[in-house]
Amino acid sequence: MSNELTPSQTIGPFYFGTLIKAYRHDLAPPGVAGERIDVVLSLHDADGAVVPDGLFEIWQANSHGRYNHPEDRRNLPLDPDFDGFGRASTCIDGSSHFSTVKPGRVPWPEGGLQAPHINVSIFARGVLNRLATRLYFDGDPANAEDPVLKAIDPKRRATLLAKRDAKGTWRLPIHLGGPNETVFFDC
Numbered sequence: 001m002s003n004e005l006t007p008s009q010t011i012g013p014f015y016f017g018t019l020i021k022a023y024r025h026d027l028a029p030p031g032v033a034g035e036r037i038d039v040v041l042s043l044h045d046a047d048g049a050v051v052p053d054g055l056f057e058i059w060q061a062n063s064h065g066r067y068n069h070p071e072d073r074r075n076l077p078l079d080p081d082f083d084g085f086g087r088a089s090t091c092i093d094g095s096s097h098f099s100t101v102k103p104g105r106v107p108w109p110e111g112g113l114q115a116p117h118i119n120v121s122i123f124a125r126g127v128l129n130r131l132a133t134r135l136y137f138d139g140d141p142a143n144a145e146d147p148v149l150k151a152i153d154p155k156r157r158a159t160l161l162a163k164r165d166a167k168g169t170w171r172l173p174i175h176l177g178g179p180n181e182t183v184f185f186d187c
Helices: 015-019 141-145 147-151
Strands: 036-044 055-059 085-089 095-101 117-123 131-137 161-164 170-175
Touching: 036 055, 036 117, 055 095, 085 095, 131 170, 141 147
Parallel strands: 036 170, 131 161
Antiparallel strands: 036 095, 055 085, 055 117, 117 131, 161 170
16 A cells, blocks of 8 residues: 555545536426526636636525425425526536526525525635635616625625626626636635
C-alpha cells in the first residue's frame, strides 16, 4: 500500500463520474399543472468567460406554491409527477437548460409571501462549497414585495432577475466573481 497522498479535489473525487453526467433537466412531464417554462442558466467566471464544466442544481415549489418536501405540510395541491428538483451540467457554451413550470409563491417565515423563484446551486472547479443563489422572473409584480429581493442592494438585484428572450425562454447569466458577480447566499 502506498503512502502517497491522492490529488485534492475541489468538490469531491467522484464529481465527473457521477454528477457531471447526471442530467435531470425536465422537471415537468406532460400533465403537470402550471405554466410551462424553459430556463437557461449560463455560468461565467470572474472575467466573464464561460465555464464549460460546471453543474447547476435547481429546486423549486410547484405552480401552487408547495414544495415536494416532508416539511411543507400546507394544504395546497401536491403534484405526484413534480418533485421540483433538477440537475444539469454546463455545455461547452457554459449553459444548462431546464424545462419546468413557473413556481407559485411560497410563504416567508416572518410573514408574507415570496415572489415566484427558483433556488439555484452551483458547483464548479475552484468552488470548495456549493454556491447558492436564486432566479426571479423579471417583470413579475410580486418582486416588489419579496423580502429577499428587498434585502439586497438595488444595484445588485438585477443579478437575480432572469429575462425572457424573443422565444420566451427565461435566461439568467451567473457570474462567479468580477464586476457582474451574482448575489450568493449563505446556505
